[in-house]
Amino acid sequence: MSDVVLRAHAVGKRFGGFTALSGIDLEVRAGERLGLIGPNGSGKSTFTNCLAGAFPSHDGSFTFKDAPLAGLKPHQRARQGLARTFQLPRPFRGLTVAENVRVPLSFGGRGAATMESAMACLESVDLAGKAHRMPKELTQVELRRLELARATALQPELLIVDEAMAGLSHTEVDQILALLFRLNEGGTTIIMIEHVMRAVTEFSQRLAVLVAGRKIADGPPADVLALPAVEEAYLGR
Amino acid sequence: MSDAIIPALPRPAPPRRLGHAGFWLAAAAAAAILILALRGMGSEYAYFAATFVLQYVVLATAWNILGGYAGYVNFGAAAFFAAGAYTTVAVGKAFGLGLLPCIGIAAMVGGALGLGTGILTLRLRGAYFAIATLCLSVVLQTFIVNWSYVGGSRGAYILRPRDVPFGFDSYGGYLCAVVLVLAAAAIAIARSIEVSRLGLGLAALRDDEAAAEAAGVPTLRLKLIATSISGAMMAVAGAPLPYLGSYIEPTSAFGLSYAVNAIAMPLIGGTASWAGPLIGAVLLSSLQQAATVTISSAANLLIVGVVLVVFVCVAPRGIIGLFRRRR
Secondary structure, eight states, X not given: OOSEEEEEEEEEEEETTEEEEEEEEEXXXXXXXXEEEOSTTSSHHHHHHHHHTSSOOSEEEEEETTEEOTTXXXXXXXXXXXXXXXXXXOOOTTSOHHHHHHHHHHHSSSSOOSHHHHHHXXXXXXXXXXXXXOGGGSOHHHHHHHHHHXXXXXXXXXXXXXXXXXXXXXXXXXXXXXXXXXXXXXXXXXXXXXXXXXXXXXXXXXXXXXXXXXXXXXXXXXXXXXXHHHHHHHHOO | OOTTTSOOOSSOOOOOOOOHHHHHHHHHHHHHHHHHHHHHHTOHHHHHHHHHHHHHHHHXXXXXXXXXXXXXXXXXXXXXXXXXXXXXXXXXXXXXXXXXXXXHHHHHHHHHHHHHHHHHHTTOOHHHHHHHHHXXXXXXXXXXXXXXXXXXXXXXXXXOOSSOGGGOSSXXXXXXXXXXXXXXXXXXXXXXXXXXXXXXXXHHHHHOHHHHHHTTOOHHHHHHHHHHHHHHHHHHHHTTHHHHHSXXXXXXXXXXXXXXXXXXXXXXHOSSSTHHHHHHXXXXXXXXXXXXXXXXXXXXXXXXXXXXXXXXXXXXXXXXXXXXXXX
């Protein structure tokens, strides 16, 4: 197996007459921390949904761990080690925090679905103390941590973190960043989709920029952010 | 799990549940006590009333597997119930089989009908799914009305066998015992699902289907399993119906009261637990039976409607929800 864990080739997605993604090529190496940025409506979440299988892509292909993802449903992709979090936390509101984590443990097929495993996942995101609470009792940052716990319970090779910092305070952003660094040190490749530039520049080894459904830049964060096209996309002319 | 491994929790762990074997034994004991009590009363009406209530326990429990655990509201409960009843009529007439084999065949017919309905409709959600299941009831009723072999719109008479099996004092007593066993089995099945991996997956997809898929849950497969089990059990609930009244016709078999009660009973009892449909069915069907005897049978749906509105306002999570602080 090559060290490229994910390869997107000429990915395109249309909604009726609107082209949300066009010709996206992207490679992510194993263990890498990639930041995917772009203004609102640039196609970041659409790219995530196509990659996770929630939307079918119209053009191009994804290859994950050297195997094509075409035709696989979201749960099959999750079982292969491709996990995601959602832009707005989507806990299972009728289940306790521990039961929320038991869902991917039970169905992910990548680990034991015991209470001990669930507690270990919750400990990794500092939520073990709230294992028997309901999601409605959690704060916003705790809900983000629960999202991460649920995703990591799949023991993914690739984790896509979709705007996990949105609406969080400076300290809370640091907490989530520390968690993500810890996961990455454990070997998980991470794609971070984010608007909080401090977080994305601090975290990412490489940045890819989407604008109006096209990739306009890809490289080291300092070089990418210095590009006039990127500056123009964010700040206008 | 020891405190040495996991940090102390601020709240105590949930109480231990009764094990599967213990639950089955408790259900069997409760069933035996009820049968002995009814036999002690020696009244045919007591048997009839108990059978009526227990039939709704099976129907409400069955509905709740799809409607409560998976969150897919099925307005076509009457279709599955009537499918079970007419399976008894058709199979009984064609092969001369007794009640027990007819119940088994009704389960298969209901399961197949549930699976077919699931394949056709489970890509729909919410009101669209509910309307689709309502259509199933209309289609099936039209089919039965035009099927003269099972009596068509005239209906069909079913004669109870003269020989009462297994030493029961009357066929009503036997029928009641059979439906009691079905109710105990339905509750045990629902409870097993609730504490199983299937139940966890259904709870996840009920709350958020996309998030469940992202967590590795094969949502479509679980929904098909739920529609099949629920359909089979609803048909089983309807299978003894022709023997209960000795006459069956499409308008009553596909009656609105079955569809409404199947939904109202779990909602009133609480949909999150196997105990909810049991409580709702016993409460509401007893009330309806009492109203039929003391006021009029026409008051039944009025009572259901009033009780349902009260519970939706006062206890949206049902009676069980009132006693559960956390959920």
